[in-house]
Amino acid sequence: MKKPSNVPKKFLFISRWGEILDIAYATQNEGNEVKLYIEDKPSREIGTGFVKKVRDWKNHVEWADILIFDYTGFGKECTDLRAAGKIVFGGSEYTDLLELDRNFGQKELQKHKIKTLxxxxxxxxxxxxxxxxxxxxxxxxxxxxxxxxxxxxxxxxxxxxxxxxxxxxxxxxxxxxxxxxxxxxxxKVKGVEISVAAFFNGKEFLKPINITFEHKKLFPKELGVSTGEMGSSMFWVNQSPIFDATLQKFEPSLAKQKFIGHIDINCIVNGNGIYPLEFTSRFGYPQIFIQRAGINEPIGELLYKVATGQNFKIATKKGFQVGAFMVVPPFPYDDKKTFELFSKDAVVVFRKDLKEGIHPMHLKKVNEEWLITGNTGIALLVTGTGITMRDAQKMMNNRISNVIVNNGYYRTDIGDRWFEDSDRLWSWGLL
The missing domain is CATH 3.30.1490.20 (ATP-grasp fold, A domain)
Structure with a gap:
């Protein structure tokens, strides 16, 4: 049964790797009850001391007012739970396939008359x-x-x-x-890499939509290995030609599948057109944390409103949001020995006790100290917001300088892409 917005709720977060900790912790700090389940065994220490952890999420389904799945691959569980009358934020078998089976994703794009590479x-x-x-x-x-x-x-x-x-x-x-x-x-096609993302309430996309620029290489100026992500810059808009040409066309299909969640499509765009590359039919990481920095309403309440099918305009900040990961060895590689030697249980130190814009990633809390745990070496995400991209970068860099992570490294150029990319996007009529 749906609860009114000002009443505290019981949130059960079901996570693959513990990535969702920041959102679970923020939801708890908003006055809700929170429980977190982590499927991956080496990641299970993540979040200890921040939120209540559970060993088997299925034992807590009856307790929860809302279940939030943070990854693809849980589509069948989401569908079954919805059929049983539960309020669920998460995927479906269809949206799992869009992301996990690249072939299927490309065929669906073609079926929706969207140009592909x-x-x-x-x-x-x-x-x-x-x-x-x-x-x-x-x-x-x-x-x-x-x-x-x-x-x-x-x-x-x-x-x-x-x-x-x-x-x-x-x-x-x-x-x-x-x-x-x-x-x-x-x-391969040359152009600007850009993502459009939106929340979907089971019937339609909610506005505004999110435009994200990812920074995937390990070092500044796009040098080094691909990491999946070192940080992102973004802004919220009500209208986007890229959204209209891609995600918007999926609205009837997503409604038919009763999808309730967050979906993103990554594209390469240039003077010749818009070329979708792949779907992320779940929260993006670190996208969701940087989005939270730009959302002016409690994140738990927002997820609850989406999951209960409400149609509303998301309250967002004007201007830009940026976020950079602070990581430790062996990131982005999987090397247990190096992690245990250099990084495990290292303390995150704050010069001043200011934690605004500091999003805990693979951490646990012991005696109020934040310690690095897990096994991949992602310590924190640090965000900044501002009316201009430079303002947002300045706020983020000030916050980073307040944090000491031993052996930590991060990119110093998150958001710099925007200055050239925006000129190109304007000239192609895509902003």
């Missing part, structure tokens, strides 16, 4: 190498299914003959062999 699916590295040798060009290697969680395996080629892609495919063949699963080679 040419791609080919492979299960064998040898076949892919032969294909590039026969059709020399610049390609992107994109793992599908579970392997796509290992973001450093995504490879964006820069050689017009595809020689760098062939070299990487040979290396993957040696290290992975047949265990890699299927993957795509997608033709």
């Amino acid at each position: 040419p791609f080919k699916e492979f299960v064998s590295f040898q076949d892919a190498i032969a294909y590039v040798e026969k059709h020399p060009d610049a390609y992107v290697i994109k793992p599908s299914g579970e392997t796509q969680e290992l973001k450093q395996l995504l490879f964006v080629g820069s050689d017009d003959e595809g020689l760098d892609v062939i070299r990487v495919l040979k290396a993957y063949d040696k290290s992975w062999g047949d265990d890699f699963g299927n993957f795509q080679l997608q033709k």
Whole structure:
């Protein structure tokens, strides 16, 4: 049964890796009761001391007023729970497939009459190498299914003959062999990489929509390995030609599937058009935390209103929001020994006791101290907001300078992309 907005509620967060801690903690600080379940065993210490943790989320379904799933792969559970009358924020089998099965996602884009980039699916590295040798060009290697969680395996080629892609495919063949699963080679296109995202209440998209620019490489100026994410810049808008050309066309399909949650589509855009690359049919990380910095209403209440199918305009800040991850070794690699040696249980120190814009990631709280836990080395996300991008960056950098994370590193140029990208987007009529 739906509860009025000013009444505290019971939130059960079901998490794959513990990424949702910041939202769970904020929801609790807003006066609600919160329980957090983490599926991944090495990540289960995340959130201890911040929120109440549970061993088996299914034992707490009856307790909860709302269940929030933070990842793809829970679609069937979400559908079954909704059918049983529970209030659920999360995916569906259809939206799971959009993200996890790249082939299906591309076919759905074509079905909705959305222009896509040419791609080919492979299960064998040898076949892919032969294909590039026969059709020399610049390609992107994109793992599908579970392997796509290992973001450093995504490879964006820069050689017009595809020689760098062939070299990487040979290396993957040696290290992975047949265990890699299927993957795509997608033709590479030059342009601006941009995401459009929105909340969907089971019937329609809620405005405003979110425009995000991700910074995926480890080092400033897009150097180094792909990490999945080092930070993002964003803003909220009521209208977007990119949204109209992509996500908006999925509104009837998402309504038919009774999807209730958050969905994002990543695109490359240039003077010739808008080319969707992939879906994220769940919260994006760190996108959701930076969004929270720009939302002027309690995040728990917002998620509850979306999950109960309410139609409302989200209260957001004008201007820009930015966020940077502060990470420690071995990020972005998986190396247990290095993590335990350099990072595990290291204390996050605050020069002044100011935690505004500091979002806990893979942390636990012991005697009011924030300690690094988990196994990947993402300590914090630090956000800033402002009327201009420079203002937002300045606020974020001031907050970063208040935090000491031993052996910590982060990118110092989050948001810089905007200054050139915005000129190009204006000239193409896409802002």
